[in-house]
Amino acid sequence: MAGRIREEDIAEVREKTRIDDVVSQYVTLRNAGGGSQKGLCPFHDEKSPSFHVTPARGFFHCFGCGESGDVISFLMKIDGLTFTETVERLAEKAGVMLRREEGDARDERPKGPQRQRLIEANRVAQEFYAEQLATPEALAARQFLSERGFDQTAAATFGIGFAPRDGEALFKHLKGRGFTQEETVEAGLVAIGRSAYDRFRGRLLWPIRDAPGDTIGFGARRIFEDDRIEAKYLNTPETKIYKKSQVLYGIDLARREIARSSQAVIVEGYTDVMACHLSGVGTAVATCGTAFGDDHARVLRRFLHDHEEFRGEVIFTFDGDAAGQKAAIRAFGGDQNFVSQTYVAVEPDGLDPCDLRIKKGDAAVRELVARRVPLYRFVLANIVSKYDLDRADCRIDALRESARLVSSIRDRSKVDAFAREIAGMVGVDVDEARAEVRRAANRKPGQDPRAAAAEQPAAPRSAVPDLRDPRxxxxxxxxxxxxxxxxxxxxxxxxxxxxxxxxxxxxxxxxxxxxxxxxxxxxxxxxxxxxxxxxxxxxxxxxxxxxxxxxxxxxxxxxxxxxxxxxxxxxxxxxxxxxxxxxxxxxxxxxxxxxxxxxxxxxxxxxxxxxxxxxxxxxxxxx
The missing domain is CATH 1.10.860 (DNAb Helicase; Chain A)
Structure with a gap:
């Protein structure tokens, strides 16, 4: 039985793999002098870069959290791989043939398929689906793309494919390529019912890739009316390699432009990412079937130069409807995840980037991003717009609701600026806005403002200010x-x-x-x-x-x-x-x-x- 990988082969893998090339797929690195490069640490949250890489020595070290090691330990930690899986992955890319010691030495491979096999299964599946897009059965899929302004070149750029309606087409193809049923199921490509069947059938497919460019999952769009699954989109389920809370569609294509421009544009769907990139906005990414969250923010920050020494831009695009406004408020709640300035871009006619490109062209998509406005201003303006500010009681209500939102943010350094913005929008004194924000901060979650006032014994039950107030x-x-x-x-x-x-x-x-x-x-x-x-x-x-x-x-x-x-x-x-x-x-x-x-x-x-x-x-x- 084959045992451990030979030490000389492991040494050759280390020698032929530049640690800065690998790390830069996950973190934007900048020269720090003395042969060192630095960036934001991917292993802990920080605002100033303390993560250093020294290519000459093949070593990394974070002065913030203390993590350190070589290229193998870096990948083991960031991707959750075993030592053997990591060496095999690097060896394949470096062109090193691995040999193993003879004997029955204990193999450290975990139970179940290796991560590299799951990635390989998804790679083969993507190639298969892409080939199927050219078949007669995929006519509806090609028409869907064409109607949205995407030609064959665009489909190839993004690796788009089609899943045959035959429920076992991919499964048979993968078996023919040497993959076991367990591997296809673990990869999220095949499901088990009475028998094994393809998870995606009769749908248009977008491959979802990680930052280095490996396919780790798929997003599948319904295109046939008789599709038994009514959901418009289906995504790969959670697997060892696909975690939807940490995945951003398009990050493989956008990461270098994000690092170059220190700008990231967050859109809502796969076709919106395509429209942006084809229109010249190469920093666009999207979440995959879930709301933008803290983990997504951490992924972006690695590439954004998002630290106190440099401030970039994070631009959210939302529909102008009620759902878009809710999404904006949700994004505002996570605003403090970034040092970068956060903005929102909303098309006046309510068009998303894909529809905007169809109706008004590439320049209109670029103009949409260029017309961005600060996120906090957009959110507060939406709140204030609900009230008739010509009435004193409505101004008070607008002030209270705005103050509640502002008081909830964790970054206290922004509170005063937001209070000033509220004062200008509502038409009240800045000190009055500040005072209301302070009162809102002291209220219990979900507590009515009047109930909060009643609990403060020092304050009169009436809302009338003191007659001797300097104001x-x-x-x-x-x-x-x-x-x-x-x-x-x-x-x-x-x-x-x-x-x-x-x-x-x-x-x-x-x-x-x-x-x-x-x-x-x-x-x-x-x-x-x-x-x-x-x-x-x-x-x-x-x-x-x-x-x-x-x-x-x-x-x-x-x-x-x-x-x-x-x-x-x-x-x-x-x-x-x-x-x-x-x-x-x-x-x-x-x-x-x-x-x-x-x-x-x-x-x-x-x-x-x-x-x-x-x-x-x-x-x-x-x-």
Whole structure:
């Protein structure tokens, strides 16, 4: 019985295999000086590269996790191979004939087919399927490709094939090539019912390859109406070599371009990957029957230069429908897996890259990627668009939902930037957005915002802010003038209205004043404060009038002091209105809603002019 592989043959395999060539199939390496190369470690998650490869010595070492070894130990760990399987795999590629010691030395091969045999079975299957695509039986498959703009050259580039409807065609072919039934089943190519039968029958097939280019599975598309399996797509089941959570379709073709450009484009299907590559977007990949997850992110990061020393781009493409928006939110939840900037590209007409290429050509696909927008902005805009931001209560709801999403991200360094984005979209103060994000972060998962507020004993049950909150100091000081010195403030308040007061209690006080005839009505009325208090229907408003009447002003009021407060209050109101219109303009399509867009743009210009006038009036008396 043959025993261990001879040591001199193992040494020859090591000598003829460049470790940097092998490692670079899994990790993007850059020169680090001194004959060393470095990249992100594939064995642990890191943001700064600490994984070094020294080709001259055939050795790798990670200064982060401590993993080290030669090319054989690298492949054993990253692909889960035994020593023997690894040597056999490398020997085949290096052209080394392996010899074994005679005797009954213990063979370390695991039970069941070796990994290399499973890869070989998938390789033979891919070649068989590709040949079948040219047969008369595959006419429907060729028509499917042609209708989507893929010719024979494209099919050959991507290795596309056709599975005959005969349920044993591949199985018989594999048996003829020396594969056992156990190997074909373990490879995911054959299933067992009453007897062995081909897993894929009468379907168009895409070979799914790992980064080095080995076929490890297939994606099969339904093309015949009488196909008994109604699922549009079938994929290879989980095997020793095919793990769908770690597989990206197209990575074998895209990995070098991803490394060169530090950009990865994630699409939703096989035909979308094809359309992108044929249109000049050679960085496109897709998941295989599952959502993009953490393991997929780790695979991409190996090639992206995705570390703190260099930031690339990860661009997701989604349909513009509800499902696409959900996918975007799911991707946003994994945004922190990347140091790279994350973007989203959505075609306005809702077309995926394949349909876009058919209808508008290759340039349109490239333009789709070029028009990408930050992922966080897309997700937040979708949330905000559900609410009528012209209503105060809806702005609060939009703020709360946006804050909940932002508070869930793990990368705290991004929170402040997202809070600023929320403030601009919703039309609220940045500090208010930050505060809501903090409150959302402190809530229990799934807890209603109102229930969370009720659990905080230090906070009042009402949502009304503290009257002495610095945000409302200008409103408070202006009302103190109105209550204490109605004669002095007099006509200066003629342009003030309820909307100049953002605190609900202060607004209610102003409405009392307006209802009593305005500040001028209290000029010679010794019972002015009493009249306002008596007219208040709520204890909080009556109490506020009393406070405003007794709290000292910051200085003895004169015309300049009055102007400083009245014009500043009006200027703040104008600024809020400007922000609200800018926010609405961002949500308005200038082509499809041209009339509304132009009207708002005109209103914005008028408000900006009014704001400049108020600033001039504010500065005038102070000179």
């Amino acid at each position: 409302f100091s200008l409103e408070r000081e202006t009302l103190k003038l109105v209550v204490q010195h109605p004669m002095t403030i007099g006509r200066a308040t003629s342009e003030i209205g309820p909307n100049d007061f953002t605190h609900p209690t202060y607004r209610a006080v102003w409405e009392l004043v307006a209802g009593a005839g305005g500040p001028g009505a209290g000029a010679n009325d010794p019972g002015w404060v009493t009249r306002l208090r008596d007219a208040a229907g709520e204890p909080a408003v009556s109490s506020a009038v009393s406070e405003l009447a007794v709290e000292p002003l910051k200085k003895e009021p004169d015309a300049a002091y009055v102007a400083q407060h009245v014009f500043a209050l009006m200027e703040l109101t104008t600024a809020r209105r400007i922000n609200a219109i800018k926010s609405k303009l961002q949500r308005t399509n200038p082509v499809e809603q041209a009339e509304e867009f132009n009207k708002m743009f005109g209103e914005l210009a008028a408000l900006e002019a009014h704001r400049r006038m108020l600033r001039d009036r504010l500065a005038g008396p102070a000179q």
